[in-house]
Amino acid sequence: MSREKRVRVLVAKPGLDGHDVGAKAVARTLMDAGFEVVYTGLKKSPEEIVLRAREEKVDVLGLSILSGSHIPICQQIKNLLDKHEVPPLLWIVGGNIPLQDHDELRRIGVDGVFAVGSSLQEIIDFINERIS
């Protein structure tokens, strides 16, 4: 992978869910794979996350949600991305996401869903394929 500018990724924890093992593992994996990673820490509001994504000029927005509230949170994120006119970015969501919700998330605008059990390599490959 040779690029002049490295791909920038924001890994974010929206909502009140305090489980960050997965988010940190993804952040670490992406750093090891050569991406520039910004991790928000826990309990960020959708607004904070969207503004951070705009400010950091990231190419990828990754959300980790394990509380089951992925649909309302992603809907809020989508509205805020539009409201704040954030330039198009690759949007991925991971966590405890049942199969039957994947289509709904894609309909909202999520590009890739990586539920618990996904391999870390899959996430790297997905980003590399989509951003080239």
Added chain:
Amino acid sequence: MKWEERSEVRPVFNESGLEIKPVYSPEDVEESGGWNSIGSPGEFPFTRGIHKEMYRKRPWTMRQYAGFGKPEETNERFRYLIANGQTGLNVAFDLPTQSGLDSDDPAAQGEVGRVGMAVDTLKDFEIAFDGIDLDKITVSLTINGAAVTLIAMYFAMAKKRGYDISKLRGTAQNDILKEFVGRGTWVFPVEPSIKLVGDTILYCAENAPLYSPVSVCGYHIRESGANPIQEMAYAFCIAKAYIDHVLERGMEIDEFASRLSFNFDIHGNIFEQVAKFRAGRRLWAKILKTDYGTQNPKSMWLRMIAGGGGGGLTIEQPENNIIRTAYYALVSALSGTQTMALCCYDEAYTIPSEKAARVALRTMQILVEEMGLCDTVDPLAGSYYIETLTNQMEEKIRALMKEVDAQGGIVKAIAEGHIQNTVSKQAFENLRKLQSGETRKVGVNCYRIEEEQQAVEFHRFKEEDCAEQIARLNKARSERDSARVGNALATVLDEAKAGRNVMPAIINAVEAYATVGEITQCLVDVYGRYEEPVRF
């Protein structure tokens, strides 16, 4: 990837880093520390258990974690579990409640009633525990950041129903230090958080001496990536931090130490887990006796809930989790636990179904009724392997505790994020080994079924619950005596500012139907909110 016969005997290490021999003999026990400190059940150093007759007198308490939606639905699940033979309750609260927010707080949007029961005012507790005899069923509240308020609410509810608080039994998790390491439902900064835990311990020692105000959790630290040695060592360091704080506030060790309890995790190597508990029990008794000079055996007891095992369960082939938790329950019983809870086989996906919750309960009941687990105490005692591991693990836990102390103590290590950093690095390493196949996991990296169907029944989250909960909150706000609430909240604020014990003022406030959010905000006004050091 399948099992292959090995042409040579390769070295094997357990998760605690101890090399495991193919065969153990009496010499191994001698060399690792000897037989002398094994003792008898019910006697110092309690290696073999805190009670002389253990399950002969009473099997462990069965306390499945439960709660979701509105208090009505949670009450219904409680009654279902009790009707099926459960002997204790363990309440799950939703994330707004755990974070000290009301259901109508903007930050609560989408989270009300999701991972647990929504609670705003005392009214919700009255509904949740309606028809449940609090003398017969002990209740454990899984609450941390907002623990002062929810414990106050439990006492207020019990008092209102005519129970005598001085005789009330039960437990609150209320271990805030581990929330900074894993689980993350902190609200206030580290120091005032410890002060609030101290308030509950002091209040209970004086007013509710049979209630266990804190259950120190190695569990979530292990779930966040810690090995069994770290699980025990960090939990003991945290328990000591609470003890030291309460001693500094002038209480004697034997006025409160006997009411401290613990919560530990079971997954992984069976023998390592059993040895972990035996070693932990012995070390804790020695710490209380030697470091704190207690003479009361009850203060030396490592009373625990052990089970769960969420970190060992898999999203793949969820039925396999029934088998796994049955082994965890076996380990828990062989280890002499006081209370047991098991994760349900569908819990990696959803709020457990009634069926899944019943299967977990039956798993424990089968052990009690059919397998002879209650007949004799500490049945693995005397095994060369178990006794050697017990000796070795005690030494390792003690050494790690010394290391934490030498680096400035657990409170500093957590406040600066060092423990978080250590366990999250390890979690990553564990995940890497799992994904590379170095650690084998059935259904995950061996014996996989491709194109797997999700074979669990999904909990239906009811969107309308949130609106109904908010309507009830508004009704409670409009019906209460607002002057009384205002005064009660002002007193909470004053007591917090003055550095006094806030428990009496908070009990008074919940009795006036002040909300979880209002009370928490008073405390935030004085203590501030925690700023997480972002490290990974």
